[in-house]
Amino acid sequence: MGDHAVEALLRVGDSCLVLAQRLTAWCGHAPALEEDIALANIALDILGQARGLLTRTGEIEGAGRDEDALAYLRDAPDYRNVLLVEQPNGDYGHTMLRQFLFDAWAVELWPRLASSSDPVVAGIAGKAAKEAAYHVRHSSTWVVRLGDGTEESHHRMLAALDMLWPYTGEAFLDDEVDVAAAESALMPLPSSLLPAYRHRVEAVLADATLPVPPDPWWQRGGRQGSHSEHLTYLLADMQVVHRAHPGASW
Amino acid sequence: MTAATEIERAWALLAQVPDPELPAVSVVDLGIARDVQFDDGRLVVTITPTYSGCPAMREIEEDVRTLLAQRFDDVEVRTVLSPPWTTDWITEDGRRKLADAGIAPPGVRMLPLLMQGQPEACPHCGSSAVEELAGFGSTACKALWRCTSCREPFDYVKAH
Ligand SMILES: [Zn+2]
Numbered sequence: 001m002g003d004h005a006v007e008a009l010l011r012v013g014d015s016c017l018v019l020a021q022r023l024t025a026w027c028g029h030a031p032a033l034e035e036d037i038a039l040a041n042i043a044l045d046i047l048g049q050a051r052g053l054l055t056r057t058g059e060i061e062g063a064g065r066d067e068d069a070l071a072y073l074r075d076a077p078d079y080r081n082v083l084l085v086e087q088p089n090g091d092y093g094h095t096m097l098r099q100f101l102f103d104a105w106a107v108e109l110w111p112r113l114a115s116s117s118d119p120v121v122a123g124i125a126g127k128a129a130k131e132a133a134y135h136v137r138h139s140s141t142w143v144v145r146l147g148d149g150t151e152e153s154h155h156r157m158l159a160a161l162d163m164l165w166p167y168t169g170e171a172f173l174d175d176e177v178d179v180a181a182a183e184s185a186l187m188p189l190p191s192s193l194l195p196a197y198r199h200r201v202e203a204v205l206a207d208a209t210l211p212v213p214p215d216p217w218w219q220r221g222g223r224q225g226s227h228s229e230h231l232t233y234l235l236a237d238m239q240v241v242h243r244a245h246p247g248a249s250w
Numbered sequence: 251m252t253a254a255t256e257i258e259r260a261w262a263l264l265a266q267v268p269d270p271e272l273p274a275v276s277v278v279d280l281g282i283a284r285d286v287q288f289d290d291g292r293l294v295v296t297i298t299p300t301y302s303g304c305p306a307m308r309e310i311e312e313d314v315r316t317l318l319a320q321r322f323d324d325v326e327v328r329t330v331l332s333p334p335w336t337t338d339w340i341t342e343d344g345r346r347k348l349a350d351a352g353i354a355p356p357g358v359r360m361l362p363l364l365m366q367g368q369p370e371a372c373p374h375c376g377s378s379a380v381e382e383l384a385g386f387g388s389t390a391c392k393a394l395w396r397c398t399s400c401r402e403p404f405d406y407v408k409a410h
Contacts, residue, residue: 037387037388038385041303041390044304044305044390045302045303048299049303119332120331122332123332124302126332126334131302
């Protein structure tokens with residue numbers, strides 16, 4: 001394994017890290033106590049998955065970078081997350097829809113990663129698969145409840161879907177890194193997850209009385225390091241303490 | 251002292267390390283402490299996390315190391331992820347202690363196996379008339395349920 005493994009693992013690990021950071025912004029601000037607790041728990045799970053993957057990525061890279069170095073000491077162009085997860089939180093419905101569109105991908109990815117040729121990645125994925133199944137149950141319930149809710153909630157969910165939909169294609173677009181990672185059996189080919197993803201998303205949107213939007217030009221580039229401005233602000237927030245006090249411990 | 255006796259002693263010490271978030275049970279009851287071996291004179295304890303994001307893991311590692319260091323000169327705590335922990339690893343003793351503390355132990359996992367199952371009975375009154383209040387509870391491993399017989403809410407360790 002080599003560079004393609006590092007790149008491929010960062011794409012998943014960074015997506016988890018950035019989403020966890022987004023979710024933690026809800027802590028103390030969610031519309032109900034139960035939801036505050038739910039999002040904090042989900043963020044913790046996803047952060048744990050990110051930590052495992054980034055630690056492993058650093059080991060494979062062999063350049064002495066640990067999870068902290070990878071999380072706190074890289075700038076936006078070095079991040080490999082999908083653009084979906086760096087999108088701002090919006091209202092609660094918007095966050096839940098983004099979460100569902102992520103969970104529906106994660107719940108297909110992790111069981112496949114659980115048979116990765118890398119035993120550490122497989123171990124991380126074995127745990128994560130169970131967590132993702134629990135998360136998608138939560139987020140799909142909310143998408144249905146709000147989509148098929150009041151006129152106001154329905155319209156907000158329509159607007160959120162309109163905003164987020166163009167970001168849902170990127171995770172399934174294969175490039176040479178993905179092909180190499182699939183050839184070494186490190187990871188499944190991203191496009192191979194698409195049919196199951198579409199099946200789940202279309203079923204939940206139908207329950208939510210939200211029409212599936214037509215396929216747009218899929219926004220892309222995050223997995224290759226081209227990000228929106230949103231990520232820069234998110235990283236500044238996440239990294240500022242570590243960078244101000246390098247090596248601090250307490 | 252034979253190695254076997256020493257390992258037994260180590261397990262007995264581990265049984266005194268409570269889970270920081272479920273202090274009624276030990277890391278042995280929960281199946282978090284997975285293995286104890288001697289490796290070239292060094293005592294190696296293998297532990298495994300319950301959830302990816304379990305914030306108690308570092309504390310557990312510290313607690314295990316501190317307690318065992320009282321008796322053993324050279325202790326190493328290793329964390330392994332595979333095979334992943336499941337609630338099936340909670341011992342019968344552990345399940346009883348949880349129930350005694352008012353926390354419903356994990357029920358049978360339903361099909362599909364990824365679902366969380368449900369409590370067999372209310373830990374307060376024993377009624378099986380229970381319903382979920384919230385899928386996420388005070389820690390990653392728990393959900394909040396309530397009993398419709400005695401009306402009391404209770405924590406439920408999700409089948410996982
Ligand atoms: Zn009761």
